[in-house]
Amino acid sequence: MYKYELFHFIRKNRKISLDDLSKKLGVSKSYLSLIEKGSRKLSYDLAVRIALCMEMTPDDLFFDDHKIRRKYKVDKLDNFEY
DSSP states (O other): OOHHHHHHHHHHHTTTTTTHHHHHHHHHHHHHHHHHHTSOOHHHHHHHHHHHHHHHHHHHOOOOOOHHHHHHTOOOOOOOOO
C-alpha cells in the first residue's frame, strides 16, 4: 500500500469529491488525483490544508501505520474501489 491510500479512502468515505476538495484548496483536481495515486509528492503546506479540510492531522497523511488505521476504523483497503 502506498502512503496516501488512506487519504483517498477517508475522502471517499466522507463523500468529499476531488472537485470539491480541489476548489477548497486552490489546486487542480488532477494534481490531487496524482497525489492520491502516489505519483506526486505532497508538500507539508498542502498536507496541512488537506488535513484541515478533512478533519485529520498532517501526520495522518504522511504516515501509514496501524494507529492511524485504527483511528479511522480502517483494517483493510485491499478491496476498496477507486
